[in-house]
Structure formats: structure tokens, C-alpha cells
Amino acid sequence: MSETNKTESAPEAAIPHQASAPGEREVLLKVEGLQKHFPIKKGILQRQVAAVKAVDGIDFEVRKGETLGVVGESGCGKSTMGRVITRLQDPTGGSIHFEGQDITKLSTGKMRPLRRDIQMIFQDPYGSLNPRHTIGSIVSAPFRLQGVEPEGGVKKEVQRLLELVGLSPEHYNRYPHEFSGGQRQRIGIARALALKPKLVVADEPVSALDVSIQAQVVNLMDDLQQELGLTYVIIAHDLSVVRHVSDRVAVMYLGKIVEFADSSKLYESPMHPYTKALMSAVPVPDPKRRGQKNERILLRGDVPSPIAPPSGCRFHTRCWKATQICKTTEPPLLELRPGQRVACHHPENFADQAPQDVVLLSAAKEAVDLVGSAVLAEEAKQAQASAAAETASEEPAAAAEETVTAEETVSAEETVSAEETVAENQESTDK
Amino acid sequence: MTELNKTGAAVGEPTAAHRPEAFLEVRDLKVHFPTDDGIVKSVDGLSFSLEKGKTLAIVGESGSGKSVTSLAVMGLHRLGARGKNVRMGGEIWLDGKELVNASPDEVRRLRGREMAMIFQDPLSAMHPYYKIGDQIVEAYRVHNNVSKKVARKRAIEMLDRVGIPEPAKRVDGYPHEFSGGMRQRAMIAMALVNNPELLIADEPTTALDVTVQAQILDLIRDLQKEFGSAVIMITHDLGVVAEIADDVLVMYGGRCVERGPADEVFEQPQHPYTWGLLGSMPRIDRETSERLIPVKGSPPSLINVPSGCAFHPRCPYADLPKGNVTRTVRPELQQVDGGHFSACHLSPEDRTRIWTEEIAPKL
Incomplete structure (x- = not known):
């Protein structure tokens, strides 16, 4: 709570601001009263008759270098939340502050320079890569769009990124269909990391993958966080994965955050009955507990x-x-x-x-x-x-x-x- | 351990003429798909048996041949490919009847009545144009000579049994009007409408939320108790396996690498691939350990299956057995003890040592 007060009192000075208490990290993203309603229209006049309240007033903050896990059942609004905080969709209400700057109402043009700092990894490694582009062109797209000329040229940088995520630089000229699901997810990660973002929002980054591959990708994201000092918001429905990766966890239910806590506290003694029910439903690989x-x-x-x-x-x-x-x-x-x-x-x-x-x-x-x-x-x-x-x-x-x-x-x-x-x-x- | 028991051939493959005692027995099943690139050996010599009232879980990554096996048991390969694009070998005995060489008509009579299947995605497994009730009625009337009215009553009864509220009303609903969990329940109702003795569930809960998954697993377990059916549960989630299975069969590259009672497979897993699966899984009941232990590399191509042990390119212990045996000789299933089998070149002592000293403490 103390942090919230600080940022409120000095919203402009958030970047140089250092948290006074040791262990309390700087706030990178701050969300207040965020709402996203999708209108339901009916009739010839297309009058709005109701709204799907996908996200209905949530507050949270993400600190620099931490991983925030977001869990909930399907339809609880966690993916919408991810898309709104990256401004892929416009919020209906509330505010989003990134590094102290209000990005809630920024125009597409004003948002563009910030896209460098906020990146997204998508769930479906098949749908999120253009099948007609080579891996080289997919991973170099961020440089083209942002007009960035990395040291040593784009191709060299892309090959370095491919190596970073565990692919071979020779894959540069291949097409997405030549890769397996796990490899494609790595390509998606390489693309997200191309511009050295500060915040990475990953929407179900591993749920489409096999367990053994899932572990590879989880470890990779872990390594990259340590190497590059990334901040993650990881949206997932798998509570075991979230426990493994997160420093703090937000539990969502029907567009609201019902519990928001440090990962260890949440899993050891959940306070919201919904959290407790959700955790008790996860099957544990131990037949003795059957x-x-x-x-x-x-x-x-x-x-x-x-x-x-x-x-x-x-x-x-x-x-x-x-x-x-x-x-x-x-x-x-x-x-x-x-x-x-x-x-x-x-x-x-x-x-x-x-x-x-x-x-x-x-x-x-x-x-x-x-x-x-x-x-x-x-x-x-x-x-x-x-x-x-x-x-x-x-x-x-x-x-x-x-x-x-x-x-x-x-x-x-x-x-x-x-x-x-x-x-x-x-x-x-x-x- | 007798010499006879030590070789997988003597255990898994009794002589062909022998009629099995088990309710379902699969012997040396082979399902190959000829393609332009070569033969895809989806299932290559798989044997297992299953008694009534028991649950067998088949575990493996995508492309390991789990679903192909279940479709083979259901006799659905021939149907889709008109007998041209699939080659099947081996035997499948269901309640004393052999299915691989049976005529399509014979299998059709069994399908739905003696064996039924629950698919992963109920939205695509159900016809979007027909009411849920009508689809269940059809499944019932194919096998029972009853009036539509009686069949409808039966459909409502089944919907009620699987826990759909207001079944008399929902019976006239369309699949898109049901939520994911409800749709899966409706499909279970459809599969069970003829009281089948064998139920195959192909990833029945993968697309569902944990809370709904718990409901569905409970439902399958209760219904199994009630009807005494045999269940084959195909899944990649070891948590689900521990929750529901009596026996486990781990598949890799179209073959069984480990099989045994669930308790033993979790307590004393014998195959490095099973270790890998256990190490890859983040667990909710444990304090976060430093890192997951993934299996390196990716699943093998089923056209050019690696020589020797199919797992050797990904196995961290492939160089441990003397000589080049892991790369040249395909390991057969060997008895560990009781009903527990494993196909690995590592010596039993090495396996016990690696498991207890290197793997188990890190899980």
C-alpha cells in the first residue's frame, strides 16, 4: 500500500524514483480501476443493449524485475486484461501508468515508441507467426517497424536472438511450418525480446506445448529474465506453472481480482475461498493422494x-x-x-x-x-x-x-x- | 525372476491362437500410415491388457501414438481412410472377439454398444446442427429397437445422470448453447447411453478448467463404479493419471517404454523418459524448486524413428550401458517386478541408483 501512495504523490518522478524500503522494487506498471466492456448491439440501429464486462475494475501494480502471474478460469477476463495493459485493446475505464506515464489514452502514434518497451508473447505458436514469412523476417520485423538499426546489422542481431532462445542461427531462412510447437514458441519469444523490452506480457505461453517442451520454455523464460532483467506478466490457467514462475499472483474471477498476494503466501495459505477451491482442484501427480x-x-x-x-x-x-x-x-x-x-x-x-x-x-x-x-x-x-x-x-x-x-x-x-x-x-x- | 519372464516377448505376446482371458487385450499392435515421405509408424508393436472395472492411463507427448492406439481399438482408422491409407497389424481382443481382422460391419455393431469414446473437443465431436438430445437418441436407437419416445426418455435420464441441470429442458438444446464442461458431460452421456463395457476417453479434460476437470474426473470415476466398465484414459497430464488410473502405460515414439501399476510407476519409475516427464512438471504441492528438469530436444520423427532405443538422442544416460547398444539394439520390455515393465538398456541397479540419488531428490 505504501508504494501506491508514493506513486500517487509523485507520478512524474517515477523513473528516477527509488523505493526507500530495501526489497521493495520500483513500480513499472500501475493499473487502477481498469475496465473493459464489450458492447452487445442489437436491432437495425445497433443500439447497445448490454455489455460483456470482461474486466470490471481491477487495480494492481507490477514491480521492476518481478514476475506477476495471473490465474483464473476461462472467461474470467485474464486475457482481455493482458491485451488492455499492452494497449492492444482500448480500456473502457480506469488508467494504466507505465513508468509513471499515463498510457491509457495515448494515440496509436504516440503509443508506437512505447511498443518497444512493452511486448507480448501469444498462446498459439501456430497462429501468431505469419506462415508466408521466413523466421528471419518475422524476428526482424520489430527492428523494421521501429526503425532501429542494431549494432552489426539486423541479420546478425536476429541470429544472436535465435541463439539466445536456443535455436540455431541457420534457421534464419526457414518458414514457420518447418518448426515444432516448442520451437515456434521460441521464435515468438525471440521476436518479443528483439527490442529489449522492459515489460513482457505472456498470454498462456506454454499451455499449447507438451510437458517436456513446456519445461524447456519455462526455464528459458526464467534464464532470460535473469540475464536481461525482464519484467513478466504471465497469464495462465495452470496453477502449477504459475506457482513455479511467479513472484506474486493475482487470482481473477469474473473480471475482478479476488486475491493478490506473494506467490508463497498464496499457495501456502490462500485466503479467498475461490483461490482455495481452484487450488484444491489441481490434480497432483501422486497416486497416494488419490x-x-x-x-x-x-x-x-x-x-x-x-x-x-x-x-x-x-x-x-x-x-x-x-x-x-x-x-x-x-x-x-x-x-x-x-x-x-x-x-x-x-x-x-x-x-x-x-x-x-x-x-x-x-x-x-x-x-x-x-x-x-x-x-x-x-x-x-x-x-x-x-x-x-x-x-x-x-x-x-x-x-x-x-x-x-x-x-x-x-x-x-x-x-x-x-x-x-x-x-x-x-x-x-x-x- | 525366470529367464522366460525376463524377455518382453514371452510376457507381452502369447501365441496368436491363444484366446486371451483379459477383457481387452492388445497384442503387438501396429498402425502404419504410408505417406509420400515414407511410412509413418504411429504405433509400432504395442501390447497391453485391461480388465473390467479398471482404468488404464496411456501417457505420452503429442505424436507418441496415444490417440492412434485408441482409434485403432475403436476400429475408426479403416472408416476414415477407406482401408487404403493405413496398414494395421497385430491383434485386438475385446471380450473374446478379435477386432483388427473383423469386418467393418462387425466392428460397427460393437462400436457404441460395447465400446464408446469421449473425444477431447466436444464442440467438434458433436454435430452443431442437431439438438443434443437427438444425437443421444440416435446413438441409442442404432443399437436398441425402441421408439423415439423411449429413447428420448433414456436421453433425459442420461443427461440427468451426468449432472446436467434441468435435463428435460436441455435435451432440446444445441451444442453451442452448452458451456465447455456441460458439453463434455453431454458427450459422456452420449458415450454411456448404451452402457458400454469399454470407455475410451481421449484427453477428456485437456480443454477444460481445473475446477471443471475435477468435476468430470469425478463423474467418470463414479460412472465407472456404477457400470463396471473398463476405461482407457489418454492424457498427457500426470496429475490426471495419478488421480484416476490403476495402471499406466507410457508411450514414446509409437512404442511402450514403461507400463505398470500407477503406484509403482510413480514410486519407482524405471525409464529415463518417465523421469523426464516427472521432472518437467511444475507441481502445485511443492515449494518452488530452482528449475524444472526438462527433457532436451523434441519428440522423434515417426518416419525415421531413431535406431536402437528411440529415446537415445534425448536420453542423458544413453552412454551409460556398455558399447553402442542404445544406438543399435531396440530394447524390449522387461519385467521389473510384478506387473511393472520397462524397455531400457540401463541395468536395474543403475536405474535404481539414478532414480533414488539423482532424480527423486530434485522432484
């Missing part, structure tokens, strides 16, 4: 439509902890723990933000059936612990006691349902 359904949280149904997102907290239709307040009030993205921002009324692994609101929504009561018993038991324990902490810290006022008893009833209810699920599990295994 069948341990009690650690799993299954989410019911699909992501709701971004045309008419649910009121309040957007996750309340699928959340097993949702109460009335979740339906009515949108939770703000707050830094509840240092380095971990979360938008939730009833966060995991932390004190409840709305303890007075205890009545579960009917949807939540259904959703709780799909939550593993071990998860619930742990939650109940934490709820009790936090309740105990509250009684210890607060005056024994009547109001406080009320919340405590209320909380206890909830935890009791939860344990009961947890026991039920345990019994059910046992029955099913007996069968």
Missing part, C-alpha cells in the same frame, strides 16, 4: 455470465461460505495480511470480516456438500480459534458474546455436516 476427496472442494456449475454478473461478491453463487452480506455488498480488495490482498467477507485462514452475518445462503448450503470434510473440519477449528482470540482481545461486551455464540453455532453446524460427509465417504468406500 481418493482423498475430503481435501477437495468441488465447485458447482460454471462461471456465471459476465453480461450480468452476480450482485455483491461475484463468487457468492458458488461459494460455500456465502451469507447475506455477500449477496448485497461487494467486498473491497484489502491488504489483510502484509503482502496479501483479498476481497472477501469471510476469508479463509483469517478472522472473519463480517462476523455478525452468519446465516448461510441456500446456495451455500448446497455448495457445502461438495466441500471436503477435512477442509470443513479445519475451518471449524480456525473459526473457534479466531472466536477465542476475539473474546480475549475485546471487552466481554454483550455484542461480542453474541458474535461468539453465533460463530460457535456455525462451527458446530459445520462440524455436523463434516461428520455427515465423513460418514457418507465411508459408506461409499464400503460399497
